[in-house]
Amino acid sequence: MLRLTMIGACVLAMSATLPGLAGAQTQPPAAGVPAADPAFDAAKAAAAAMGADDFASIQQDLIWTGDLNSLPSGEMGKRSYEAIRAFQKRIKVKDTGILTPPQRVTLTQHAAKFTARYGFATITERGLSIGYPAKLTTERSDGKSGPHFATPKNDVTLDILSIPAEKESFEALFTRLKTERPGRKVTYSLLRPDFLVVAGTNDGKTFYLRFIKTDTDARGFAIGWDPALSPGFDRIAIAMASSMKLAGTDQSAAVQPTPKPVDKPVPPPEPPKPVGPPVPLPAGAPATAKNGIAILVSDKGDLLTYASVIAGCESVTLQGGGMAKVVAGDLDNNIALLHADAVPSLAPLAWRQPALAEGEAVSLLSGPTPAAATVAALTGANDDSRRVSLSAGAAGAVIDKDGALAGLTAADGAPTALKGLFVTAFLRAHAVAPPARGGDPTKATATLTCTPKP
The missing domain is CATH 3.40.1000.10 (Mog1/PsbP, alpha/beta/alpha sandwich)
Structure with a gap:
């Protein structure tokens, strides 16, 4: 029965x-102050x-x-x-x-x-x-x-x-x-x-x-x-x-209120966007070839790299002769996104979900062999909440003990790194989804070459 x-x-x-039933998952608290549950x-x-x-x-x-x-x-x-x-x-x-x-x-x-x-x-x-x-x-x-x-x-x-x-x-x-x-x-x-x-x-x-x-x-x-x-x-x-x-919506099945129509002036058409690389070279920077590292972060060929490396390029050459398109970048935080149709020699990294903790052991992936490091502090210079301080520096990815991407280190090898939460936010903002499963961190990186047009 x-x-x-x-x-x-x-x-x-x-x-x-x-x-509409806010907080319904949480059981009603007992009378008085509820006990803390760290x-x-x-x-x-x-x-x-x-x-x-x-x-x-x-x-x-x-x-x-x-x-x-x-x-x-x-x-x-x-x-x-x-x-x-x-x-x-x-x-x-x-x-x-x-x-x-x-x-x-x-x-x-x-x-x-x-x-x-x-x-x-x-x-x-x-x-x-x-x-x-x-x-x-x-x-x-x-x-x-x-x-x-x-x-x-x-x-x-x-x-x-x-x-x-x-x-x-x-x-x-x-x-x-x-x-x-x-x-x-x-x-x-x-x-x-x-x-x-x-x-x-x-x-x-x-x-x-x-x-x-x-x-x-x-x-x-x-x-x-x-x-x-x-x-x-x-x-x-x-x-x-x-x-x-x-059907035909991305909303939940609950009925959504129908907004009242509002008369708004028709905005003028936007001017055409200038044609050029997604991350232009800074003013006065020389158009010279640059080499760097790219980290595979999805099953669909999305790669993470440094904006300073790919600035001025619309596409880059990966090791082995493959090509990747420059999708977007942020020079202020020195982070960029590439996309390649095929990266058969690489395995994507899983993404770290919880924030790093001070004193946590991590490794720095900048080549075939990861290097050990420790999270020294949760903020960098000038209380920059996007960064963590590390006990060692190397250009590449910060990997946690479970082999997941936990941040992106400074391109110049300084012992600081963008936090994993900031990296995740950047990737999601460009519709990048985490891989179905994480691979071997030592098989997630490739070298790239950017040759800007003069």
């Missing part, structure tokens, strides 16, 4: 993290540093591994913290609540096993984009309100539905769905202005329904499954709820 209390708790957790505070800071999108992807994977039973919010709460710790305990590492880059790769691999098992794929139906267990629900038929999917044994059924508002109001739909009858037991129901959730059992099957409200209809899904498939299958309902979006 399926434990209905577990399903009810699962659904409650899913609804508790919806947009480990949780550190994990929360690490999650905030990596950004909401990245942390939401971690939460999504934790749903698939069965460690998290709430919708991804992009924010660290107690549920997410305990979910990460539970996963770390299961893979037999220290349960800090902060995933190292190798642990993040392991989490992705574990989650991928479950998505592959169910063939979780995205489908667009009835104005919704939603993930569903395509490998199981292979039988399809069309109903009046939307498509019906089922397994050959009919032990899993799925309906994607659109109910016109003129036919049934959102409130009336909720009342109908939560009504019990012989053989139907509702264990949880929730109505909000823009969504509803109902869950329970119906004629021997566990079910979960979720609808969103639009101006013209209610859109959602109803999934039912044989309790014998639980608890492994229960995560499907959470995964479907977290994947559901209005």
Whole structure:
């Protein structure tokens, strides 16, 4: 028998993290001043540093591994913290609540096993984009309100539905769905202005329904499954709820308010941008060939380097004769981005997520052999919050003990480096995504040559 209390708790957790319910992941504090929890505070800071999108992807994977039973919010709460710790305990590492880059790769691999098992794929139906267990629900038929999917044994059924508002109001739909009858037991129901959730059992099957409200209809899904498939299958309902979006948008499935039109003057057309290298040579600088180092930071051929090395070039030559295009650069911070269509001899580095700590042991990668160093201070000259001071200097990448990119050292070999968080922000600003897994740091670098046009 399926434990209905577990399903009810699962659904409650899913609804508790919806947009608009601020802080819902965190349990209500006890009376008085809550006890300090430095480990949780550190994990929360690490999650905030990596950004909401990245942390939401971690939460999504934790749903698939069965460690998290709430919708991804992009924010660290107690549920997410305990979910990460539970996963770390299961893979037999220290349960800090902060995933190292190798642990993040392991989490992705574990989650991928479950998505592959169910063939979780995205489908667009009835104005919704939603993930569903395509490998199981292979039988399809069309109903009046939307498509019906089922397994050959009919032990899993799925309906994607659109109910016109003129036919049934959102409130009336909720009342109908939560009504019990012989053989139907509702264990949880929730109505909000823009969504509803109902869950329970119906004629021997566990079910979960979720609808969103639009101006013209209610859109959602109803999934039912044989309790014998639980608890492994229960995560499907959470995964479907977290994947559901209005078709053709990147917004969550919650209804977004329609902004009122505002008459604005039409701006004059922008003048054409000057043609030339993305990072021009500074005034008076000679147009001479320069050599430097490039670090592969993605699976798609994105490389990190120094703006001072590639200034004046639209493309550079990599070791072995390959070419890379100069994408962007920042001369003030001496950081630049390249892109190559193929770098077969290199392996991308994972990205460090938590900030470096004073006294932490790192290595400097400027060639085939990394050199040992220590983080001496968290700020450099003039309290520059973008930089860290090191016990040694070399042009290249700062690598943490797990082999992940943690910063970019000074091009002149001075014992300072751009912080990993600043480097990450620069890369994300140019749509660079971290690699699916980190490679060997000694295989992540290549030399380059920039020859500016005279």
